[in-house]
Amino acid sequence: MTDGQTLLAVFVLLYLIECLRLVPSTAWMAAGTGKSGWSPLRPWMRLQIGSGSPLLLSPLPPMQAHAIALPWLFVPEQDSLRVRLTDSISVSIAWDKLAPRVEESTLHLDTVTRVRLPSKTLADLWQQRLTEWQGLTPEQRRSAFLKHARTSLDTKSANITATATSQLTRSLRLCATIHFMWCFGVMSVLYHRFGDSLIVLTAAGVLLLLQFIQSWLFLRSSRKSRVTIPHRRWRALGIAFLPQLAMRAFDVVNLTTDAEPPHPLAWRGLLDDKRWLESARLFWRESRYVPGWPQNESLPLEAEALEKFFRHEGIAEADYDPPATAKLPTCPRCGAEFQSGMTACSDCGGVELRQPAA
Numbered sequence: 001m002t003d004g005q006t007l008l009a010v011f012v013l014l015y016l017i018e019c020l021r022l023v024p025s026t027a028w029m030a031a032g033t034g035k036s037g038w039s040p041l042r043p044w045m046r047l048q049i050g051s052g053s054p055l056l057l058s059p060l061p062p063m064q065a066h067a068i069a070l071p072w073l074f075v076p077e078q079d080s081l082r083v084r085l086t087d088s089i090s091v092s093i094a095w096d097k098l099a100p101r102v103e104e105s106t107l108h109l110d111t112v113t114r115v116r117l118p119s120k121t122l123a124d125l126w127q128q129r130l131t132e133w134q135g136l137t138p139e140q141r142r143s144a145f146l147k148h149a150r151t152s153l154d155t156k157s158a159n160i161t162a163t164a165t166s167q168l169t170r171s172l173r174l175c176a177t178i179h180f181m182w183c184f185g186v187m188s189v190l191y192h193r194f195g196d197s198l199i200v201l202t203a204a205g206v207l208l209l210l211q212f213i214q215s216w217l218f219l220r221s222s223r224k225s226r227v228t229i230p231h232r233r234w235r236a237l238g239i240a241f242l243p244q245l246a247m248r249a250f251d252v253v254n255l256t257t258d259a260e261p262p263h264p265l266a267w268r269g270l271l272d273d274k275r276w277l278e279s280a281r282l283f284w285r286e287s288r289y290v291p292g293w294p295q296n297e298s299l300p301l302e303a304e305a306l307e308k309f310f311r312h313e314g315i316a317e318a319d320y321d322p323p324a325t326a327k328l329p330t331c332p333r334c335g336a337e338f339q340s341g342m343t344a345c346s347d348c349g350g351v352e353l354r355q356p357a358a
Contacts, residue, residue: 008188014244016059021255024116025053025086026071028264030271031064033173035163038067038270040279045086051106052116057251061180063173065166066254068118069158069264071283072149074126075302076133076141083113095134100127121258142301149263149305155313158266165254168224171217172250179210179247207243215240218249229256265306268313280310280320288321289333291350329353 023029025045032038043053058064075082080092093110101108102123108114109130117123129148133141187203194200215236222229229235235252238245265283268276287302299307310320324330328337331345332354344350 008184008191011183011243014242015247016056018244018248019057019059021055021057021251022049022052022116023055023068024070024073024118025051026073026084027053027055027118027261028069028071029055029057030067030069030162030267031058032067032162032270033062033064033166035159035166036270037272038162038267040264040267040271040275041066050116051085051114057248061177063176063180063247063250065162065169065173066251067158067162067165067267067270068255068257068261069267070118070261071263072145072152072302072305073115074130076138076145077301078138081109081130081133083109083115085113085115098130098134100130102127118255118261119258122260125260145301146305146308149302150308152260152263153266153305153309154262155266155268158262159270161259161262162267162270168221169250169253172214172221172253175210175214175217176247176250179207179214179243182207182210183243183247208241211240211243211246214246214249218253221250221253225253225256227257227259229253265309277319280315281322284310284320285333285335289331289348289351291344291352293332294352324354324356327356329355 023043025043025048027043029041029043030038031041041055041057043055045053047053057066071084073084075084077092080094081098082090082092084090091113093113097110099108099110102120105118105120105123106114106116107123107126117126133144136144182203187200187207190200190203218239219232219236222232229252235245235249239249240246264279265276271279284303284306287300287306290300298304306320310317324332326337329340329342330337330353331348331351333348333351334345336345336347338345338353342353344352
């Protein structure tokens, strides 16, 4: 490899590293550019780093804004707190064993269980909230959770927040797109054609000018943001001289927030209907079909909150919980089919199978 090719490879690697984020393993990220047509992104949950998982943000132009959402991580039960660690793993902690403690953005719940949250402010909020729940009666905890669920499922607020963030970083993302194309497109072609020449040196000067412009746009956008960005001026200095920071400057503004993230289903209207409905069915099956579901006289707490939300949004039950059409016993949670005579799904913790209609 020539020196120029080596430098380009280093730039590409540094850029991809800058696109990586360590987020809560249960996080959902939406990527988009306007008021609709956003697409969901999920972290790689198989890799756990400090109770979080890596997520690759959208790396290619046109540069997209990002918004974060979290499912309900903490659900109060009669004698314990159920904690969602990943999409498939939950643990229960007895109320008398619960001892919430914050370390940076990580919330320690007992001696072994910890949950990573998007910010230290949010970790402090949940420490206070869980401490309050400890002192409540089971019915009071149930009411407190349902109130929290209604707030997190506010579709209007979630969509306004996402689109406002997109508008705030519009200039940053446009400049980042130009920067990306100039750095990895124009300069690569010029170097391949002219080698170490004055033309390539001029192109490098244009790249530096774009970084100065991006630094100024970052300072302007971060000044308008309602959240204080730590070390804002030092970040601007890095953006002015490091291409990978300049191309991802909008992520700093997008993802620096102290606000409590909405539930992923609050993105109705932001995601396309098909993807949103797939998510709605997923969350409904996970909350509704738990071991003992055929005998339960009432819905689990999460399912109760979701049912109220679906009713408020005018979503028919057949849309989020379609009737079974399989001719074999089927797990209502994961959808797996079993041979006749089987009664429970071992993969879902013993969830009773839904028998086919006679």
